[in-house]
Amino acid sequence: MSSILIRGGTVVNADQAFKADVLTQDGRIVAVGPDLQAPAGAQVVDAGGQYVMPGGIDPHTHMQLPFMGTTTMDDFFTGTAAGLAGGTTSIIDFVIPNPQQSLMEAYQTWRGWAEKSASDYGFHVAVTWWDESVKRDMGTLVQQEGVNSFKHFMAYKNAIMCDDETLVNSFSRALELGAMPTVHAENGELVFLLQQQVLDRGITGPEGHPLSRPPVVEGEAANRAIAIAEVLNVPIYIVHVSCIESAEAIARARARGQRVYGEVLAGHLTIDDSVYRHPDFATAAAHVMSPPFRPKAHQEALWRGLQSGNLHTTATDHCTFCASQKGAGQDNFAKIPNGCGGVEERMAVVWDEGVNTGRLTPSEFVAVTSANAAKLFNLYPQKGSVSVGADADLVVWDPTGSKTLSAKTQFSKGDFNVFEGRTVTGIPSHTLSQGKLVFVQGDLRAQRGVGRYVKRPAFNANFTASKLRADVTAQTAVKR
Ligand SMILES: NC(=O)NCCC(=O)O
Numbered sequence: 001m002s003s004i005l006i007r008g009g010t011v012v013n014a015d016q017a018f019k020a021d022v023l024t025q026d027g028r029i030v031a032v033g034p035d036l037q038a039p040a041g042a043q044v045v046d047a048g049g050q051y052v053m054p055g056g057i058d059p060h061t062h063m064q065l066p067f068m069g070t071t072t073m074d075d076f077f078t079g080t081a082a083g084l085a086g087g088t089t090s091i092i093d094f095v096i097p098n099p100q101q102s103l104m105e106a107y108q109t110w111r112g113w114a115e116k117s118a119s120d121y122g123f124h125v126a127v128t129w130w131d132e133s134v135k136r137d138m139g140t141l142v143q144q145e146g147v148n149s150f151k152h153f154m155a156y157k158n159a160i161m162c163d164d165e166t167l168v169n170s171f172s173r174a175l176e177l178g179a180m181p182t183v184h185a186e187n188g189e190l191v192f193l194l195q196q197q198v199l200d201r202g203i204t205g206p207e208g209h210p211l212s213r214p215p216v217v218e219g220e221a222a223n224r225a226i227a228i229a230e231v232l233n234v235p236i237y238i239v240h241v242s243c244i245e246s247a248e249a250i251a252r253a254r255a256r257g258q259r260v261y262g263e264v265l266a267g268h269l270t271i272d273d274s275v276y277r278h279p280d281f282a283t284a285a286a287h288v289m290s291p292p293f294r295p296k297a298h299q300e301a302l303w304r305g306l307q308s309g310n311l312h313t314t315a316t317d318h319c320t321f322c323a324s325q326k327g328a329g330q331d332n333f334a335k336i337p338n339g340c341g342g343v344e345e346r347m348a349v350v351w352d353e354g355v356n357t358g359r360l361t362p363s364e365f366v367a368v369t370s371a372n373a374a375k376l377f378n379l380y381p382q383k384g385s386v387s388v389g390a391d392a393d394l395v396v397w398d399p400t401g402s403k404t405l406s407a408k409t410q411f412s413k414g415d416f417n418v419f420e421g422r423t424v425t426g427i428p429s430h431t432l433s434q435g436k437l438v439f440v441q442g443d444l445r446a447q448r449g450v451g452r453y454v455k456r457p458a459f460n461a462n463f464t465a466s467k468l469r470a471d472v473t474a475q476t477a478v479k480r
């Protein structure tokens with residue numbers, strides 16, 4: 001039996017914050033309340049002056065991803081370990097089948113890769129093509145494997161991009177199954193065209209990347225995906241919302257009563273597009289991800305989206321490539337592998353820029369770093385809540401602790417840190433995963449292979465309500 005008593009802290013949940021001790025036993029929270037006694041043999045963590053919060057859930061990572069001719073630096077062990085160092089105790093990663101590859105085959109491959117994880121994890125599965133076997137496999141994944149969300153890339157033409165026919169088929173199937181469709185919203189045809197045009201103008205460096213993926217390209221795809229979801233009466237989740245255009249598309253749809261949810265990345269909240277004009281190729285290329293970082297005005301709109309409740313989760317899209325991998329696009333920005341890190345820094349960056357500036361309360365911070373993702377992907381309250389019976393995935397958060405983020409001190413295997421030199425105030429002092437201390441005052445004790453695959457059952461309430469609404473508002477024929 002292993003037990004930990006976290007004493008003297010302020011428990012922060014998404015709905016309230018209160019002074020209480022937290023007792024864990026065998027991987028679960030068994031008591032939350034004042035003046036708890038430590039059972040014999042329990043370890044005691046002094047949380048005086050600190051917050052005790054649900055461990056972060058990063059609903060968008062890519063560990064060990066084969067992408068654009070190479071594979072990310074962080075695998076499932078190093079990436080989840082880096083997450084634990086930053087207070088993130090669960091990730092939801094992506095199974096991405098090649099077009100024509102069976103979904104089940106790809107799913108089994110990713111499950112194998114993920115066995116080395118140090119923290120708990122789940123998978124969204126991408127639908128990159130369509131036939132009857134895809135439809136059948138979606139059913140197996142939901143009903144037998146605990147996958148309740150499917151991803152659709154509206155970009156990456158000639159690779160994993162979905163056309164509208166696939167979107168419509170897959171969204172319809174997701175509705176039948178009670179699974180959440182999610183989209184990477186960028187118009188891949190326009191990106192393809194603009195990449196050619198920018199290259200033809202002689203712009204071959206990383207500064208061409210944002211020129212080929214302007215906000216309107218993201219806005220068009222977000223509007224299209226939302227419209228398809230509206231017609232089909234299915235909820236939809238838009239990943240890495242980076243700009244005013246797509247944030248407004250979500251806000252408009254929600255104002256019409258549509259169930260649309262939005263995710264925003266720590267990077268898009270804090271980094272602007274000036275990085276692409278850095279004179280050093282490696283520095284500029286290290287920031288190449290899609291959608292790209294945007295002019296500053298977009299950042300404030302994303303914060304307002306989180307504050308207003310029109311955007312719901314914060315993620316990282318953690319997808320690390322090193323300088324030599326990014327060098328594949330030395331003469332052509334379109335060949336630079338897309339992706340940046342952040343799983344280790346998300347919590348601290350969102351706290352520092354969100355809570356320390358008064359944009360978010362500590363409870364709102366918990367909502368956007370864990371509880372909302374847990375609710376949207378049906379993990380709540382097992383995850384995302386400090387309550388009796390929940391998993392003992394916790395972070396003890398020191399609001400006065402400070403550190404300067406850097407590639408030199410990060411645990412992530414990438415050789416670059418997009419938050420380099422940023423000093424953040426508010427950092428984890430302790431992280432607990434499955435009731436074990438895995439990070440203590442800078443000492444990372446992550447263990448390879450102890451992370452568990454977490455099954456996420458199909459949805460009920462949102463989907464039942466959407467179906468009921470469709471029935472109530474159904475068109476009727478005139479009886480003549
Ligand atoms: N975001 C990115 O640039 N790389 C990972 C794949 C994706 O999420 O689009």
Ligand SMILES: [Zn+2]
Nearest residue numbers: 184240290291
């Ligand atoms: Zn994406």
Ligand SMILES: [Zn+2]
Nearest residue numbers: 060061062317
């Ligand atoms: Zn991604």
